[in-house]
Amino acid sequence: MAGDLLDNRGRGDVRWSFPSIHPEGRKFGVIAVVISLAFLLGLDWEIIGWPLLLLSGGVFAFFRDPERVVPQDDRVIIAPADGLVSLITEVEPPAEMMVDDGTGHDGLSPGKVTRISIFMSVFDVHINRAPIAGTIRRVIYIPGSFLDAGLDKASEENERQHILIERMDGLKIGFTQIAGLVARRIVPFVKPGDTVGAGQRIGLIRFGSRVDVYLPAGTDSKVLLGQRIVAGETILAEIGSQQLLEGVSQ
Template identity: 35%
Template sequence: MFHKEGYKIMAITAVSLLVINIGSYSLINQYWIKFAILLASIVFFILIVQFFRNPTRRTALNDDHVVAPVDGKVVAIEEVFEKEYFQEKRLQVSIFMSPLNVHVTRHPVGGIVKYSKYHPGKFLVAWHPKSSEENERTTVVVENAVTGPVLYRQIAGALAKRIVNYAQEGNEVIQGSDSGFIKFGSRVDVFLPIGTPIKVSLNEKVKGGITVIAEV
């Protein structure tokens, strides 16, 4: 199963590689060069296809839990000052995604979307300390009666050139449902109240919609 954001890119890639290989077989005499181009094309297409995979995830709905919004590795658990929405200190959990990870973003909690905003910006590497404030990003806040408002921020990385965000203010969303997509390497930060019990540790690998990262 593939994410809808990938269909156009996969189709364009397939057609382009087909044209390149037809051209190589028509214009190049050396067999090994033709084979190398074909092999490189197959590998490249497989990488593109796997990037847009969208595995089915069955989230165990629980308002006491905050689940990982994306697949990846936990790279930060720290207190920071969140100045865009809360304007106070929050506990930040950051998950880094490599190009090999599933890049679907899922709602970490269910509830009402209170805030959703896109910010254009730079494309610093996703682990750069300033990427959370300077890179292309979207900020979404979902609130329910148990967790209160939970903010998560999609952050583009050095390879990401487009963030897709489906969250719209006022909509009710289901925990673990599709919230967006980040194309080609990135990070998602989750901001929780100070003192929230964290259930993951640094460098732990998590699965979006499955792994519980905090419990309120």
């Protein structure tokens, strides 16, 4: 059937189509369309109605939810967000991911690790995905400010949500969804105890934001500052791999 891609051997037929719209965003798109039609048809204010109708299309586009081809390799950590690699630095993991939370499951170990920050503009896909397969151990929401998500201090001052995933072999990956200047709502799709696959949808942040990923000790980034990455597809790191990477400007 046209539109179906059957396998990776070239069999099947595929054509471009606009990605599906996540249910979380459909109501916002419909509200924007209704308001724009009210100005166009009800009040005959075209100078307002037409721009609002275009904005409605932008709202639907913001909540687009494309399919992704997830690498099937237990050694890799996958990007949880689309966007630009804005910071790569060594830091201590957030205290909320390290302290004993009383559940009997250990958090991240103290000590500096590599943190990769991914900045999402309003033009990026905002569905976030699990960087590894495992069990959700913590989902911690922390209220805060709405500073520019590109600033380093946004990791500690902005509204944010920490998520900790543990694999069957005990490896843990923590990452943080951070609200920005425009983002006003972090929406989780998972809760502690849920089992997720690598690349599975785990939440979204509305209207511009950032995601920080804390790599395990002894693991370096395989992406570079300024690189654009794709959630569920780009490999951020290979567990236990440390090497210096240099980009080539062209």
